[in-house]
Amino acid sequence: MTAAEKLIAFIRNSFDTALYFAVMAVKENFRNYVGRAGTVGRxxxxxxxxxxGPSLAGDLPRLIxxxxxxxEDxxxxxxxxxDDRFEVVKPKYYVLSDPMFFRDSACRDRVRALYATLARKVAWPMNLYVQYYNPEGFDYRAALPNSNIRIVRFHTQMYRGFRSLEFWLFRRGxxxxxxGTVVQVGEYVALLLGYKRIELYGVDHTLLDGLCVDDGNRLCRIDRHYYDGAEAAAPQPIYKKVPxxxxTMADYLAEVAELFRGHEVLRDYAAALGARIVNRTRGSMIDAYERNPE
Incomplete structure (x- = not known):
């Protein structure tokens, strides 16, 4: 990197740093909600x-x-x-980060049903992590009248400045x-709670499968989940959930690139903490972590 490039990078990082702290001061705050809530039990x-991801259909029965x-937690x-096996696994931790879980969207009925299911099923202590960002004032407690569920906010605002400061902020919640994916929030939560080994299942990240543009000029891809049937095998138009x-192809590829960059950031942050993130998903497209598939 030349001297000019270093200077430009320094100016850009300085601007991003100032912007981050201004947004945090005005729109969020400087509280470590995840750290304060701590772990569930020992x-x-x-x-x-x-x-x-679809691979979880094979891995989950083996885990059980x-x-x-x-x-393990x-x-x-x-x-x-x-999933009926939710009450077998009894996860101590649960993350909802997609905007559809706190904003009105085309998925509103399914989201409402999910909250009702969580409120009915959870009979053990569980931390539920949700975004601090909540522009429509969604009332999580009203949707989840279950004292076993502790609602814990995590910060929404991203920091993209100096790497050393980024990790300093990470350590302090x-x-x-x-x-770009809820799994990454889960990884960050686990690292913040002090876990030194994190194993990932169902993170296929086959986000480019069947990527094409149909005759209506709509961007399409094959979107598979472990609970899907055969109807998910053909490329379907891709929509943002909110709004x-x-x-567009440009928007989608930019988001995918940022998502995979995020895995590299989390890999480096875990290494800085002396922790390991192990990808146990066979066929996963993530190349950032050590691999040890089932």
Whole structure:
């Protein structure tokens, strides 16, 4: 990097730093909600994070057969509570980060059903992590009248300045892992809670499968989850959830690139803490972590 490039990078990072602190002071705050809430009970040595990728359909039965939920702590995301095995695994931690979970969207009925399911099923202590950002004032407690569920906010505002300051903010619960997928928020939560080994299942990240543009000029891809049937096998138009507008190729590829960059950031942050993130997902497109698939 030349002297001019270093100067430009310094100016850009300085501006991003000033902007971050201004936004945090006005729109959020400087409280470490995740750290204050702490762990649920005595933590196990490892955290197992369950993504929604299709590979989880094969991995989850093996995890249950080995009864790993009795020796490791589990973190689940999104609609996992709708699975009957949710009450077998009994995850101590749960993350909802997609805007559809706190803003009005085309998925409102399914989201409402998820909250009702969580409120009904959770009969054990569980931390539910939700975004600090909440422009419509969604009332999580009204949606979840269950005293077993502790609602814990995590910060939304991203910091993209100096790497050393980024990790300093991470350690104090002031950073954000909103790089593009809820699993990354789960990884950050696990690291903030002190877990030294994090295992990832169901993080296929096959985000380019079937990527194409149809005759209506709509961007399409194959979007598979472990709970889907055959109807998910064909490319379908891709829409942003909030607002419900179609993706352009440029927007989508930019988001995918940022998502994978986020995994590299989390890998480096984990290494700085002396922690390990292990990708146990066979066929995963993530190349940032050490791999040890089932």
């Amino acid at each position: 933590p196990a040595q490892s955290m197992v994070i369950l993504g929604n 057969e080995r009864r790993e939920y009795e020796t 589990f973190l689940a995301v999104n609609f996992f509570a709708e 002031l950073g954000s892992a909103n790089f 419900h507008v179609p993706y």
